[in-house]
Amino acid sequence: MRVKFNRLHNFFPKTRPVRYNNRAGIFSFNQRFRVSQPQKASQNEYWSVDSQPAKLSGPVALWKAPAVLATFAILSMLTLIVLQNDTLLGAFFPANDWIFAPVPGQHFIAIRHFLLVFFVSFGLFSNGPFLTRLKFIADLCLSFLVICLAIDLFSVFLSHSFDAPISLRNLQIATGLVGFALFSARLYSWGEMPSPVHMKVTPTHPGRSFGRFWILVAAAGVFSWWVNQLDLETVTWLRGRALLGGLGPGVFLFLPSFFLLMYFLAMWDRRKEDQTDDFDQDVTIVIPAHNEEYIIADTLKAVDRAAGHYKGRVIVYVVNNNSVDATFDVAQATFASFENAEGRVINEPRAGKAHALNKGFAAVQTELVIRIDADTQIDKDSLHLALRHFKDPQLGCLGGVPNTQGRSFFERARLAEVLINHGYYAIANTAIDGQVAIPGMFAVYRSALVRHLGGFAFGLNGEDSDMSMRIGELGYRIQVDPYVRYESEVPATYAHMREQRMRWFRSAFHITARCRQATEIGNPSLRGWVILPIMLLNTSVRTMGLPLVIFGLIEFLEPFGTGPRPLWTAIAAVILGAPTLVGVAAVLINRTPRAVLCLPEYTVFRLMRAYFTLESMLSVKLSGKKKTTAIHLEALEQITLPHESLLENGAVRTPGDA
Secondary structure, three states: OOOOHHHHHHHOOOOOOEOOEOOOOEOOEOOOOOOOOOOOOOOOOOOOOOOOOOOOEOOOOOOHHHHHHHHHHHHHHHHHHHHHHOHHHHHHOOOOOOOOOOOOOOOOOOHHHHHHHHHHHHHHOOEOOHHHHHHHHHHHHHHHHHHHHHHHHHHHHHHHHHOOOOOHHHHHHHHHHHHHHHHHHHHHHHEOOOOOOOOOOOOOOHHHHHHHHHHHHHHHHHHHHHHHHOOOHHHHHHHHHOEOOOEOHHHHHHHHHHHHHHHHHHHHHHOOOOOOOOOOOOEEEEEEEOOOOOOHHHHHHHHHHHHOOOOOOEEEEEEEEOOOOOHHHHHHHHHHOOOOOEEEEEEEOOOOHHHHHHHHHHOOOOOEEEEEOOOEEEOOOHHHHHHHHHHOOOEEEEEEEEEOOOOOHHHHHHHHHHHHHHHHHHHHHHHHOOOOOOOOOEEEEEHHHHHHOOOOOOOOOOHHHHHHHHHHHOOOEEEEEEEEEEEEOOOOOHHHHHHHHHHHHHHHHHHHHHOHHHHOOOOOOHHHHHHHHHHHHHHHHHHOHHHHHHHHHHHHHOOOOOOOOOOHHHHHHHHOHHHHHHHHHHHHHOOOHHHHHHHHHHHHHHHHHHHHHHHHHHOEEEOOOOOOOOOOOOOOOOOOOOOHHHHHOOOOOOHHHO
């Protein structure tokens, strides 16, 4: 008797890939055999409906990013040869770059040529129909050339009218920054993005935020200029070699000194807070869980231990989000063994973390609520250290600093990364009320604010950043406490790290699009006017990080005659440079000196992040229309502000309304 193929397929269902379990020590592999339990999920499965919002992004084949880099390298070499040897081009562009006017001085890299070649290489492999990709390339290149022409004409005007010529190196720095910004702006406008949400933009002290920002910018600029003027051997050495792209020692020092000043100011602000431990308000913890059978017990036991060190009542909801493993049973069994907290499991059949969060928040009866990822184990002191801050009625959202044990390459690199990003930059941003993202690994909210804002958005990346951003724009403070620690799972395989970082890096664009009202001129928002554009610019710089190193190596190794070749020290400065200085400062400030030993691995990891950022940007769907397209974002229909007692107490009034 012959069995039809489709019946055999049903009998031997397709299995999911298994990946590394940090605690069990099981390494990733793709199962080459079939299993007889079609409903059993793979252990430690990481891919979900949230990994790649279908309407906003598409899959990126593993060969695509290497193809971009290879195309970029080939086009760079060929076009540099043409630019060097073509007599007509040499006559019009004697600087061996697309400089449209005679400018005094020299530069160390043909940054305009680099940007144009990158625009073409990226556009050819971007996510969209071929004709749309060609239009995208044309828009990028023509816009950039027009801007370059305008900058060059302006420099000529200054030189002839005011005898104030701009050096070629400074001209290249300016156009390089413009090129980075143009790339992110055009990808944002051409890409499919979430529809904007209606926002009430009422920051509490916009004058204070902008005033502090510009004072710190001026202070960092004066300090960098002063150091640059000193006749120091190190400064002379840096100036003689120049950093890749023409950056001198003054620009090199500006950002590290700026963030260091912000950090010290933020820590000064903390001294004025009431940090006594006499706080015992009840709190609810919501944990969305999708196929978390392997780790949910550890997460819940950590919560129970922390509840034992907190004076108030702790209620825990595990939201079983469409799991096909034993997540429900394991959570129920763990709740039965609780000694300090109480909890129950709630089922949410709709796939998606936002759906699970919204279902859990619908059951919350307390004024304060914490969301914790199912793979996150909080320290025993985290609850009372975090919740004591909410004696301040203007505090709307608070986060902590992740921790790792440093047991593998990714964990050691991640340890340095979290100390820099969460333990340093995030705290520094609070000095100017400029923090946007409180990661959902551990975040404390006033529950009425979440209800007031309609719950967590589904269908985009960064639903946690969207929530904290909007709470901040209501006029509430967003804060990070470096003493609130928790351990969150670090991807142990390349595939999992790739999925995580592509999702994270797309979120900068998604949050900017969704919170677009904060960027409008009529809304005095430092986050909208300054921080969100900087986030996009930083994403653009990371996207071009590896191509920039490749371009520098090409000019360094090949005799293309593009002026003084960049020295190997200049190329190394792109890889090391200011981030290394910041890394050393951050790990020492966080009193974790062992993390200094992780900085070499973090340096390698930064190159991997740049590669993942390139892949993430390649996943953005080009719409063919330079406008934001609407998508369906489901609001929290179960919570229509049911707990009026919280509203009567003024929980969702902006601080300025009082």
